[in-house]
Amino acid sequence: MRKTHPLRRVVLAGAATVSGIVLLLSLKPGSDSGSEAVGGVAPGQSIGAQESAQGGAQAIGTGTFTGDAADTQYGPVQVRLTVSGGKITKAEAVQNPTGGQSTQINDNAIPKLNQAAVAAGSADIDAVSGATYTSTGYKQSLQSALDKAAAQGGGSAEGGAGGGAAQAQTVTGDVADTQYGPVQVQITVDGGKITKAEAVQTPTGGQSTQVTSNAVPKLNQAAVAAGTADIDAVSGATYTSAGYKQSLQSALDKVEPAGGGAEAGSGAEADAGAAPSPSAPADAGADAGAGAGQDAGGGVTNGTGTVTGEVVQTEYGPVQVRITMRDGEIVQAAAVQAPSGGRSTTVSNDAVPKLNQETVAAGSADIDAVSGATYTSAGYKESLQSALDQAGV
Amino acid sequence: MTTTLAGGRAARRQTMRRIRPRRSPATLLLVAVWAGAAGVLWLWWSNTPSISDTTGRVIAAGRITGLLAGYLMALVVLQMARVPALERRVGSDRVTRWHAMSGRYTLSLTLAHVFLIMWGYALQAGKGLGFIVQQTIGSISVLPDMGKAAIGTGLLFFIGLISIGPVRRRIPYDTWYHVHLLTYAAVYLSFWHQLTTGNEFAVEPLAKTFWYGLYGAVTALVVWYRILTPIRLNMRHRLRVEAVIEEAPGIVSVLISGRKLHRMGAEAGQFFRWRFLAPGMRFSSHPYSLSAAPRPDMLRITVKAIGDHSARLRELMPGTRVWAEGPYGAMTAQRRSRGKVLLVAGGVGITPMRALFETLPGAAGDITLLYRANSTQDLALWDELAAIADERGARLMYAVNSPDGERPDISADRLRQKLPDIDEHDVFMCGPPGFAQGVYEALRGAGVPARRIHHESFEM
Numbered sequence: 001m002r003k004t005h006p007l008r009r010v011v012l013a014g015a016a017t018v019s020g021i022v023l024l025l026s027l028k029p030g031s032d033s034g035s036e037a038v039g040g041v042a043p044g045q046s047i048g049a050q051e052s053a054q055g056g057a058q059a060i061g062t063g064t065f066t067g068d069a070a071d072t073q074y075g076p077v078q079v080r081l082t083v084s085g086g087k088i089t090k091a092e093a094v095q096n097p098t099g100g101q102s103t104q105i106n107d108n109a110i111p112k113l114n115q116a117a118v119a120a121g122s123a124d125i126d127a128v129s130g131a132t133y134t135s136t137g138y139k140q141s142l143q144s145a146l147d148k149a150a151a152q153g154g155g156s157a158e159g160g161a162g163g164g165a166a167q168a169q170t171v172t173g174d175v176a177d178t179q180y181g182p183v184q185v186q187i188t189v190d191g192g193k194i195t196k197a198e199a200v201q202t203p204t205g206g207q208s209t210q211v212t213s214n215a216v217p218k219l220n221q222a223a224v225a226a227g228t229a230d231i232d233a234v235s236g237a238t239y240t241s242a243g244y245k246q247s248l249q250s251a252l253d254k255v256e257p258a259g260g261g262a263e264a265g266s267g268a269e270a271d272a273g274a275a276p277s278p279s280a281p282a283d284a285g286a287d288a289g290a291g292a293g294q295d296a297g298g299g300v301t302n303g304t305g306t307v308t309g310e311v312v313q314t315e316y317g318p319v320q321v322r323i324t325m326r327d328g329e330i331v332q333a334a335a336v337q338a339p340s341g342g343r344s345t346t347v348s349n350d351a352v353p354k355l356n357q358e359t360v361a362a363g364s365a366d367i368d369a370v371s372g373a374t375y376t377s378a379g380y381k382e383s384l385q386s387a388l389d390q391a392g393v
Numbered sequence: 394m395t396t397t398l399a400g401g402r403a404a405r406r407q408t409m410r411r412i413r414p415r416r417s418p419a420t421l422l423l424v425a426v427w428a429g430a431a432g433v434l435w436l437w438w439s440n441t442p443s444i445s446d447t448t449g450r451v452i453a454a455g456r457i458t459g460l461l462a463g464y465l466m467a468l469v470v471l472q473m474a475r476v477p478a479l480e481r482r483v484g485s486d487r488v489t490r491w492h493a494m495s496g497r498y499t500l501s502l503t504l505a506h507v508f509l510i511m512w513g514y515a516l517q518a519g520k521g522l523g524f525i526v527q528q529t530i531g532s533i534s535v536l537p538d539m540g541k542a543a544i545g546t547g548l549l550f551f552i553g554l555i556s557i558g559p560v561r562r563r564i565p566y567d568t569w570y571h572v573h574l575l576t577y578a579a580v581y582l583s584f585w586h587q588l589t590t591g592n593e594f595a596v597e598p599l600a601k602t603f604w605y606g607l608y609g610a611v612t613a614l615v616v617w618y619r620i621l622t623p624i625r626l627n628m629r630h631r632l633r634v635e636a637v638i639e640e641a642p643g644i645v646s647v648l649i650s651g652r653k654l655h656r657m658g659a660e661a662g663q664f665f666r667w668r669f670l671a672p673g674m675r676f677s678s679h680p681y682s683l684s685a686a687p688r689p690d691m692l693r694i695t696v697k698a699i700g701d702h703s704a705r706l707r708e709l710m711p712g713t714r715v716w717a718e719g720p721y722g723a724m725t726a727q728r729r730s731r732g733k734v735l736l737v738a739g740g741v742g743i744t745p746m747r748a749l750f751e752t753l754p755g756a757a758g759d760i761t762l763l764y765r766a767n768s769t770q771d772l773a774l775w776d777e778l779a780a781i782a783d784e785r786g787a788r789l790m791y792a793v794n795s796p797d798g799e800r801p802d803i804s805a806d807r808l809r810q811k812l813p814d815i816d817e818h819d820v821f822m823c824g825p826p827g828f829a830q831g832v833y834e835a836l837r838g839a840g841v842p843a844r845r846i847h848h849e850s851f852e853m
Contacts, residue, residue, distance in 0.1 A: 014501070017502070024453075102592070103536075
C-alpha cells in the first residue's frame, strides 16, 4: 500500500541491473591469465623443445600428443599433435568453442591454425583475425602438447615400462569428403579390436552441427561394436554416415599389418604413451650399413627402425610384439596385441611391461617368462623372435 | 432468510485454534530467487576466464542478460501456476503484482540480450552497430533453434506491448487474457536456443541438467495446479447455480450448491475464479470472494454489476453448471496477530468482510466492522450484518455520503475517536483502490503498524 512512483522502480531496477553487469564485467581479468602463463610457466621446456628441433636431434617424441585444454572466453580449446621425426606432421583441435557465433568463427579459424602449427613447427603462430580468443587458447594448448612431446622425447630411454596399456594403436583414416564437408575417423585398436572410434573431422555449421552431434556418437559406438566398417547408416545423417564408413575403412586398412614393416606406414600413429621412438643420435650415419636390415619392407635400415613381429596365438588371445632398434640394439619393445578381457587384461597389464623391459635389457628373445603369465610370455617371446628375425639380428 | 448462511459458530470454532499468525513465505521465496540468480551469474563467471576488449564485453553482457532472462522467464510462469503456497499464503494480489513486475523486467532483459548479442556478433565479424540487422538475420538463419527463438521473442514482445497500461485498457479483458496465454508458446519456443546455442550449456552439462530441471519443474507445476487440480476439484464437487438474489441496487448474490464443499478447504476471506457455463460466459473466468462462510452444501458470492460479466450474473438460470478454481487469497483469519480486529469494507468490498465478520473468533467487543457506501440503500447485506453483530456482540458502523453528496470523514482523528484503542487492532480491508489508499493512510496516522493492515488489491 505504500505509495511508490512506478517510474522510480523502473529506474532503480534498470540502474541496478546495468551497474551489476558492468561490475561483473570489470571484475573479470582483462587478458587471459592463462595465456600469460604460457610465456612464463615453462620457458625452459619450450625453449628446449625448440632448440632441439632446430638442432635436428629428435628430442621430441614421436606419437600423438594432446595438449591441455585452454579455457577461453568462449569455451575450451584443446589441440592434438601428431609428431613424427621431431616435426609436427599434423595438428588438429579436438575441442573448440561451439555454440552461437563460435561455431561459425571456428569453422574458419581452426583449419588455418592447424596449417600454421604444422608450418611453424612451434607454438609461435599468428592469431587468426576475428578469432583472437580461439587463437590464444589454441596456441596455449599447442604449447602444452609440445611440452608433452618434449618430455616424451627426453624420457624415452626409460619410458617404455610406463604404459600398462602400451599395446593400443591409434590410426587415423583418410578424409572422406561429403556433400556437407569432410569426415575423418580415428580409431584405437587394441588386441585386434577397435576399442575406440571417434570422428576428428565432421561437417559443422548450421544444421550439420546438430545432425553430426547426434549421428557421430552412434557411428562411433557402431564401429566399436562391429569391429569393421560394415555399420548401418544413421537415419537423417546419410552423407555423414557414408563418409564415416569410408574413412573408417581407410583407417582399418592402415591398421592391418601387412608384413613386418607396415607399422611404419604413414597413417599409423602411436598413441601418446604407447610407443615412443628413440632419439636418433646426430652421428647415426657413422654406423651406416653395420646392421643393415634384410627386410625388404624397410622396417629396419642401418640397424635403426621399428619392426613388428608376427601374431602368435595363445590360449587367451593373440600376442604381437613391436621392437624399435637403434644401431642394431633393441631400445624399445612393446606389445601391440596382448590377451585382453576379463582376467587377461589384468595379467597382461602386469606382465607386458616386465617383458618389454626384459627384452630391452637382454637385447634378444632370451628372456624369462613372467610368473602367472606363462602363455602370454611364451607368445611374447615367439613374436619377439620373429621381429628380431625380420630385423636381421 | 434464505440468503443468510448459518454455521458461523462452527466455522468460528474451527479457526479459534490459530490466533498465532502464519508467517508469509515471501521472504524465504525471495531469498531462493536471489540465490538462483546468483547461481546463474556464477555459471557465467566460472565459464568465462577473461574478457579483454569491447567485443568480449558486449557479448558477455549479452550472455548475462540472456541467462538472467532465461532464469526469470521460468519464474514468471511459475508465479502464475496457482501454487497454493503462493496463492493462499503470499496472496494472489501480491503474486500477481510480482508477476507483472518480473514479466516487464524479464522482457526488458530479453530485448537487451538480443541487442547486445547481435551487436557483439557484428563486432566479432568486424562490423559496427549498423550491421546489427543483417547479423540478426544471419544468425537466425544459420544457428540452430534460432528461428523458433525469434518467433518466441516476437510473441513476447507483442504480449508485452498489449500489456502496457493505455493499450490494455482499450482491449476487453478476455481478449487480453487469451492473448496472454500465448506466453506459454513463446517460452517454449525460446527455450531450445538457450540449450543449443548457449555457451554456458554447451560447455557445462550440469548446467543443462539444471535448466531442464527448472523448466521441467515449472511445467509440472503449471500442469498440476492449473489443469489437473481444477479438473479434480470440479469433478468432485459438481457446482451448480442454486439461486440468484438481488441484495441492493446493482448488487446480486449467487448461491452455488455442490457436494462436500467443506472439503474444498475454503476459508472466509478467500475467493474462487468462477466460470459460469452459460451462453456468452463460458470463455471468461472471474475472481469473486465468498460472501459467507462456506457451508458443506452451499457457497455464496456477492457481486456488483460493474462490467459485462458481472452484469450478466443476474440472468443466470438455476441449475447452470459452474466451473471454479480455488480457493485463493491470503486474507484469512490466519493473518491475524491480535485479539481485536477492525474490518473495513468499501462498497462491494463487503463480501470477504462479511464472511470474516461472521467467522473471526473473538469475544464481545473484539470485532468491529466499518462499512462505507454511497448511500444507505447501497449497504448490501446490511440485515445479515446487523443480525451477526447482534448475535456476537460485535460493533457495526457505517459511513455514507450525506444527502448533499458530501463524503464522510474517515480520518486518523475520527478513527481514534470512534475506536480509542485502534492501534491495538489488526485491520482487514477490502475496497476500491482510492478508498483503500485513503483508509490506509488514516490508519497509519492513527498508529496502526503497517504489518497489521491486511489488504488485497487486484489493481495492477
